[in-house]
Amino acid sequence: MRVLVVHNFYQQAGGEDVVFRAETALLRRHGHDVQTFMVSNDVIGQTPRLRAAAQTLWNARMGQQIEHLVREHGSEIVHFHNTFPLLSPAVYGGARTAGAAVVQTLHNFRLLCANGLFFRDGHVCEDCLGQLPLSAVRHRCYRDSLSASTVVAAMQTVHHAAGTYRDGVDAYIALTEFARDKFIAGGLPAERIAVKPNFLEASPGPAAGDGGYALFAGRLVPEKGVETLLRAWATLGGTVPLKILGDGPLAPQVEAATRQLPGVSWLGQRDRAEVLQLMQEAAFLVLPSEWYEGFPMTLVEAWGVGLPVVGSELGALGALIEPGRTGLLFHPGDADDLAAQVLWLWNHTMERQQMRQLAHKTFQASYTPERNHEQLMAIYAGALEHFDSTAWR
Structure with a gap:
């Protein structure tokens, strides 16, 4: 053709x-x-x-x-x-x-x-x-x-x-x-x-996810829920380490948060190979979007390496993420609800590993x-x- x-x-x-x-x-x-x-x-x-x-x-x-x-x-x-x-x-x-x-x-x-x-x-x-x-x-x-x-x-x-x-x-x-x-x-x-x-053109495949941190990857803009993310981690008080990838207008707020919130680090913009490696090592990905996402590539990349996703129950994310199977959902903009879902997933290692397997199966069935x-x-x-x-x- x-x-x-x-x-x-x-x-x-x-x-x-x-x-x-x-x-x-x-x-x-x-x-x-x-x-x-x-x-x-x-x-x-x-x-x-x-x-x-x-x-x-x-x-x-x-x-x-x-x-x-x-x-x-x-x-x-x-x-x-x-x-x-x-x-x-x-x-x-x-x-x-x-x-x-x-x-x-x-x-x-x-x-x-x-x-x-x-x-x-x-x-x-x-x-x-x-x-x-x-x-x-x-x-x-x-x-x-x-x-x-x-x-x-x-x-x-x-x-x-x-x-x-x-x-x-x-x-x-x-x-x-x-x-x-x-x-x-x-x-x-x-x-x-x-x-x-x-x-996803190619995925490095699933890994153990034993890096000991949650991960956010995306533009640092309001519609991505960055401010809700930071408020949730202020509530968590250092219980769950968080790595933030990306750049954008809210970068100064993120940088300030790394000085104020224990366990939060900002790695800036990284190339795709580094992002995928960090995804392989992460416990789960956080997608706190507050707009109707189209179909974020970070979601496909996460499932490609078997990474569960904690996302807002809004628009496409609410329809794509299966709670208890490929991740968890929280009410958009609700930092307390996000913190509660993050803490549950962090503390339930066995359920998290099962989600890793199901997330990768979802990728193989639909996103190759x-x-x-x-x-x-x-x-x-x-x-x-x-x-x-x-x-x-």
Whole structure:
């Protein structure tokens, strides 16, 4: 199969960048003829603001470029990972006009929410779900900018009204059933949204988990529940050692906590090999997210090494983690509940070891490259079938 894989990279690398690379490599390993097209947000500062705003709504040049690449490559499928803001929805028309079916992975909630997170002022917010995104403009939800939020809200409104998201995409990929339900509520066609989770290219496998510490790995931002994490460990009073991996705006608070809270250490940003090694040695992972996570790669990596996860019972995490089998759940934002779940898991060694085995079995059943390729091929087949049934050529 000939596939063109397209991605707009963010200035701050995220999970979608990892998935883009992994999925591209996966397709090539299975013998598909794959080409890639990438743009980076690094060039945004070089573009006049009015032009950048107009291109976010409709970048005709990018649409034409995708059309040219499809014709040149003979692509049957164009798989988009992210089109915001440089590519714009114009690329869907370019791909389909040239004769390729369009697949769009929904890594975040950008089509429904200006900041892509359903998170505002420290809490979940669905004000714009199924509504005109006036709240996003009023609250300056995109980069705390009135003008930028207006542009994103205009993009959403125009393309929902014009049917771009309904008619321009042959198959959508949601990462979880929870996310699929949100996109259906937001107006995307249910029959064209398949669920395919993220996967791990290679895992070092399970280990004993005898390092004697709990682990947090992720960006140090409010929506990741970092402040709740620190409050919980203040309650624990040094009972459970904690290693924190990552960097971000809350780094000063984390650094201060390491001086005030016994047993808490901050290791900063580490490469993937080090992260996996620390996961192998950890007793369990803590994911205290306070937003609707898409499908965090840290969760897949944890289960790949047989690491149980203590996560918030919110959105995808609440649906993915099986309490007592692959981890434990706590009420989001509740530091006391988090501390109680952490302490229980820390003190129940036998149950924790059983969870390690079940977590790894879950990974082998659902999150391997082989399983992911099977799912992806089924989605591509559905996209081609839908494309063939439409008149747009």
